Amino acid sequence: MFLNGMPKRMLIGGNWVKAASSKTFESINPATGETLAAIAEGDSEDIDRAVVAARRAFNGPWSRFRPADRQQLLLRIADLVEYHFDELAMLDTLDMGAPITRTRMGKSRVVGMLRYYAGLATALHGETIENSLPMDIFSYTLKEPVGVVGAIIPWNGPVGASVWKIGPVLASGCTMILKPAEEASLTPLRLGELLLEAGMPEGVVNIVTGFGDTAGAALAAHRDVDKIAVTGSTETGRKIVEASVGNLKRLSLELGGKSANIIFADADLDVAVPGAAMAVFANSGQICSAGSRLFVERSIYQEFVERVAAFSNQLRVGDGTDVETQIGPIVSAQQLDRVTGYLEIGKREGVRTVSGGSRLTSQEFGKGYFVPPTVFADVRDDMRVAKEEIFGPVLAAFPFDTIEEVIERANATAFGLGSGVWTRDVGKAHRVAKEMRTGSVWVNCYQAMDPAVPFGGVKQSGYGRESGRQHLDEYLSVKSVWIQTG
Ligand code: NAI
Numbered sequence: 001m002f003l004n005g006m007p008k009r010m011l012i013g014g015n016w017v018k019a020a021s022s023k024t025f026e027s028i029n030p031a032t033g034e035t036l037a038a039i040a041e042g043d044s045e046d047i048d049r050a051v052v053a054a055r056r057a058f059n060g061p062w063s064r065f066r067p068a069d070r071q072q073l074l075l076r077i078a079d080l081v082e083y084h085f086d087e088l089a090m091l092d093t094l095d096m097g098a099p100i101t102r103t104r105m106g107k108s109r110v111v112g113m114l115r116y117y118a119g120l121a122t123a124l125h126g127e128t129i130e131n132s133l134p135m136d137i138f139s140y141t142l143k144e145p146v147g148v149v150g151a152i153i154p155w156n157g158p159v160g161a162s163v164w165k166i167g168p169v170l171a172s173g174c175t176m177i178l179k180p181a182e183e184a185s186l187t188p189l190r191l192g193e194l195l196l197e198a199g200m201p202e203g204v205v206n207i208v209t210g211f212g213d214t215a216g217a218a219l220a221a222h223r224d225v226d227k228i229a230v231t232g233s234t235e236t237g238r239k240i241v242e243a244s245v246g247n248l249k250r251l252s253l254e255l256g257g258k259s260a261n262i263i264f265a266d267a268d269l270d271v272a273v274p275g276a277a278m279a280v281f282a283n284s285g286q287i288c289s290a291g292s293r294l295f296v297e298r299s300i301y302q303e304f305v306e307r308v309a310a311f312s313n314q315l316r317v318g319d320g321t322d323v324e325t326q327i328g329p330i331v332s333a334q335q336l337d338r339v340t341g342y343l344e345i346g347k348r349e350g351v352r353t354v355s356g357g358s359r360l361t362s363q364e365f366g367k368g369y370f371v372p373p374t375v376f377a378d379v380r381d382d383m384r385v386a387k388e389e390i391f392g393p394v395l396a397a398f399p400f401d402t403i404e405e406v407i408e409r410a411n412a413t414a415f416g417l418g419s420g421v422w423t424r425d426v427g428k429a430h431r432v433a434k435e436m437r438t439g440s441v442w443v444n445c446y447q448a449m450d451p452a453v454p455f456g457g458v459k460q461s462g463y464g465r466e467s468g469r470q471h472l473d474e475y476l477s478v479k480s481v482w483i484q485t486g
């Protein structure tokens, strides 16, 4: 089966190859601490090989694929991903812990993304532009693929993150080297098999598994890579910007967040309570746009926080392969340390723990990396748990008095990915939506996503947009052509 074979190898130039060093590393199931598979440990030599393959493909037969050919390829990939989705969802669950109900639910979005990019493949066009020159010169633009793309993805949703980069690469006519996160490489590798099965020419998508500071860094610095698209932490984003200067690569950065979720007293609280809880506890808080700062209007603050805690206490924590599980483990021992470190920091800073607060260590949980949904109340804006991205199931709650005050406090962060507002007053909703310095604002919902609607950040949450028509422009260059006709 897949788990016993391919993982020791990576995809370069259409072939499944070992790392040049022959080294491997282990992929761990975070629910049990058990080893799932050995993964090829790629490094700079493998990145070099993959870039050569990607460049050859870019200049070769792939460049002669018509838009409709690229569309057909994407549609065949979509069909295969749809057909095999249960397996892909199970690989995500085993490798990074998310509940199987959640990973299966991603099907329509992931398959929908591939079909959306298939549509965009035949919708690319430049413009004819009227100029004001005194002589007869005709001017128009062409949109051309930027070239070889390095895509660096995180572990918090491997199948979705992979497709979010593969889709625009194939639609635009670029080629790529995909560097999965070391914590969760299995699904991207299985996707690689499906890409070949769909008829993808060799070298168009290469997959190099390995660590961030070796394989990832080599990709970010490589002189023959034209663009890096990364999703990950702000710290990694900064390193990639620095590594990119050698050849002034294009970049798109989807980075961290500390998103505010604002609850007004006039909101429908029966909807807002589960909404606010799942905005941060879904995927155990391991979502870039998690609503991890909860601002509640003072008149309902105590009651609302208690209700969020009560809702959170009845969420089923457990092994993601169990269909009853709502909250899975934290992805790795390292992330577990990070999250429990923040639980201690919060307590030292003087927060009031309303639910959760420490790692689960009893029999069924002991071997895995489980942290229950944790609600910290009476948090001050200057505490570390209020300012830093925890990336775990930890909610920081604050009371507020006025709309002006909450807008200012919600925006007083280095990040700008998402924000939420819950109210029945449409005027308030519009005002907050306009004032938030974030890439997305959700009103009376949270985390809604669609392939046609752009997603991305401002400030230190990065730049560039994924999804939507803008996404393809991130993978295209504009060429202006002038033709003397007189
Ligand atoms: P990370 O940012 O180190 O990993 C994301 C990807 O970047 C992985 O594929 C990794 O191998 C790669 N990478 C790491 N260092 C690199 C480098 N120097 N050059 C090129 N690529 C590099 O995130 P990590 O360590 O897994 O998690 C740490 C924290 O980052 C989390 O606690 C969370 O706060 C944040 N994070 C945020 C994500 C988001 O979607 N906003 C996703 C993952 C992590």
Ligand code: MG
Binding pocket: 027, 028, 029, 030, 094, 095, 096, 183, 184
């Ligand atoms: Mg793993």
